[in-house]
Amino acid sequence: MNCDKIKNMLMTDHLDHELGDKKRELVDQHVSHCKSCQELVRALQDQRSAFSQITPHTPPVQVWQNIHDAITNKESCLKGWKGRLIDTIGSLLAPKPILALGSVFAMMLILMAVGTTHIAGRSQHAYEAEALTILASYSASLDQVDVPTDFGTDIEKFLL
Amino acid sequence: MVDIARETIERAARNDMAAFKEIYQAASPFVYSLALRIVPNSADAQEVTQDVFIKIYHHLSSFRFSSAFKTWIYRITVNTAINYHRKYAKEKQRRVNNEHVLDLASSSSSSDEKALQGDHEAQLNMLLGSLTLEHRACIVLREIEGLNYQQMASALSIPVNTVRSRLKRARQALLQAARKESPYELR
Missing domain, CATH: 1.10.10.10 (Winged helix-like DNA-binding domain superfamily/Winged helix DNA-binding domain)
Known part of the structure; x- marks a missing residue:
């Protein structure tokens, strides 16, 4: 393995303990007699030890308060929306004063009865009138079957 | 990041605020610290931290335990912080x-x-x-x-x-x- 390849490994897998034992051994052998690679290893180890001293920071208390408020506000908004829907359905299904309901129902029945009778009556009369007219014209035509009065064309009249 | 018990995650997914606060206490130092190193200042890091935990709260019910919970939080944090930085500090991106x-x-x-x-x-x-x-x-x-x-x-x-x-x-x-x-x- 050449130096560049070794350096690539030193900066990644070797430093991060992602190399297998065999490869690690090969890399270590090279580093043991390569000054440039030894320098790189030192620099990388310094970098690592500098990062290892970093301690995590705790966010200010206000951050949790803001998160809590944002979540509970959204939930209460949702609850409000659902609540309004339930109220509307409930008001539609809620028992109404029996007298008012009864009078509305009675009015609807009366309107339906009057409407049906009127339509039915009208149609009955119309049918009867039409049937009488047809019968009359039919019987008249029957009466005239044996006594032809119209001979059609002038030639027919001449021949007859 | 401190380990978080599965039972705590499940309770938080059922909108248990106390359980969610436990998750916040365990994960917020990491989330905030990572945000501090990606966005330019602490006010932005606080904003990112808030966004991350609100996302976690609303998506907890879809977490299926197929991946580690920590990795899931890492992903949300990194994506949120990077997006925030790109969105709000584009002109300052340096x-x-x-x-x-x-x-x-x-x-x-x-x-x-x-x-x-x-x-x-x-x-x-x-x-x-x-x-x-x-x-x-x-x-x-x-x-x-x-x-x-x-x-x-x-x-x-x-x-x-x-x-x-x-x-x-x-x-x-x-x-x-x-x-x-x-x-x-x-x-």
Whole structure:
């Protein structure tokens, strides 16, 4: 393995303990007699030890308060929306004063009865009138079957 | 990050606020610290932390335990912080050299930023500022959180080989930046 390849490994897998034992051994052998690679290893180890001293920071208390408020506000908004829907359905299904309901129902029945009778009556009369007219014209035509009065064309009249 | 019991996660998924607070207490130092190293200042890091935990709360019921809970939180945090940085600090997005970072550090005023100054953590933070967002996230997950390559690949939704190449480039950039300015050379 050449130096560049070794350096690539030193900066990644070797430093991060992602190399297998065999490869690690090969890399270590090279580093043991390569000054440039030894320098790189030192620099990388310094970098690592500098990062290892970093301690995590705790966010200010206000951050949790803001998160809590944002979540509970959204939930209460949702609850409000659902609540309004339930109220509307409930008001539609809620028992109404029996007298008012009864009078509305009675009015609807009366309107339906009057409407049906009127339509039915009208149609009955119309049918009867039409049937009488047809019968009359039919019987008249029957009466005239044996006594032809119209001979059609002038030639027919001449021949007859 | 401190381990979080499955039972706690399940309770939080059923909107149990006490359980959710337990998750917050266990994970918020990591989330906030990672955010602090990706976005430019502590106010933005607090905003990112809030966004992350609100997302966690609303998506807990869809978490199926097929992956580790920690990795899931890492993924949400990294994505949220990077998106936040791109969205709100695009004009300020910087791939600064050490001098620029120095200026920024000297002008920062919040308690967290002051806490970061005066020790080598401030120097590291400045050096991290010279990296791209993706490289920064890689270095923080590896060096501070101690994730292995597989966990990093899962947290960042990238192949393991991409983790390798990003780490290599990030380390090269850090070494170069440290060499440039001797006062900020890594110890």
